Amino acid sequence: MAEFLHMGGYAPYVWSAYGAFALIVGGLTLASLRASARAKRELKDLEARQSRARRKPATESP
Amino acid sequence: MSIWKYANPAEFMRVSGAALPWVAGLAIALMALGVGWSLFFTPExxxxxxxxxxxxxxxxxxIQAINGYLVMVVASLIGLIRRHHVSFLVAKAAAPIGAGFTLLGLFTGAVWGEPMWGTWWVWDARLTSFLILFFFYLGYMALWAAIDDPEKAADLSAVLCLVGGVFAILSRYAVQFWATLHQGTSISLSGNQKLTPEFLYPLVVMLLAFLLTFLALLIVRxxxxxxxxxxxxxxxxxxEM
Incomplete structure (x- = not known):
């Protein structure tokens, strides 16, 4: 295990490359999923408000 | 029915929604296999x-950084010519993913270059054109963000994207055009393989994993x-009401 982590003396180079990979691909995935959830929520709210407005036209409201 | 029906947003949402779980699932599986194989089962x-x-x-x-930019070029061209909004949005969605992969390529190149070439960076044709590609990704995203009117933003950023396409092509073929410190291609589809199977097979898995990850993120975005x-x-x- 220690030998594996040591990477034949190149540990800083190899592990920083794999670390950057995890950080960038993981970060992209997380950011994309969060933006997706936010957009879904926003659209759902707007559509709900729009259908409510359609059912009850502005002229009938007090 | 022609292929252009998928440019209809409703149709795109239907098809992409059905495809996404499969693409994402396959991407995760291949990434797990590829990373495990690369780290634990490849020799020195x-x-x-x-x-x-x-x-x-x-x-x-x-490779995926350059492919990602070519996806943007094609999508921008289709958007400009056929005026499909979804095309522009595909290009816009691809930019952050491609920029991330470009940054990853630059960083891993530096930490590989230092122990093997003895330098983090050289201004040779391959590395320089790849760096400029990164700046085009950033400029493209900045232009989208800077213009409020989405129609105008789509048109202008598409034109900027096409200009940067030169550097996507250059960074791919620079090792063939000029003598560079960066080595030539090690893998090819037409035989002339310079990698032995114990390195080639996990690399192919990782290439597919990156391609599918790009696709899955592109669909989501x-x-x-x-x-x-x-x-x-x-x-x-x-x-207006």
Whole structure:
């Protein structure tokens, strides 16, 4: 295990490359999923408000 | 029915929604297999030692960075010519993913270059054109963000994207055009293979894993852009009421 982590003396180079990979691909995935959830929520709210407005036209409201 | 029916947002949402779980699932499976294989089951290289493990991240990231830009070029061209909004949104969605992969390619190249070439960076044709590609990704995203009118933003950023396409092509073929410190291609579809199977097979898995990850993220982000566009349309229409 220690030998594996040591990477034949190149540990800083190899592990920083794999670390950057995890950080960038993981970060992209997380950011994309969060933006997706936010957009879904926003659209759902707007559509709900729009259908409510359609059912009850502005002229009938007090 | 022609292929252009998929440019219809509703149709795109239907098809992409059905495809997404499969693409994402396959991407995760291939990524797990590829990373496990690269880290635990590949031998040391007789010249490069364990730094050869950087190959399995660096090459797929760099190839997908260039492919990602070519996807943007094609999508922008289709958008400009056929005026399909979804095309522009595909290009917009691809940019952050491609920029991320480009940054990953630059970083892994540096930490591979230092122990093997003795330098983090050289201004040779391959590396320089790849760096400029990164700046085009950033400029493209900045231009989208800077213009409020989405129609205008789509057109202008598409034109900028086409200009940068030169550097996507250059960074791919620079090693053939000029003598560079960066080595030539090690893998090819037409035989003339310079990699032995114990390195080639995990690399192919990682190439596919990066391709599918790009596709999965592209689908998620394009769907987000379409939803945001629809939300904007609803907001504008209710504001008029």
């Amino acid at each position: 290289d007789y010249q490069q030692g364990q730094t050869v493990k950087i190959l399995f991240i660096h090459v797929p990231a760099a 394009t769907r987000t852009e379409i939803r945001l566009r629809r939300a904007r349309a609803i907001r504008l229409s209710t504001a």
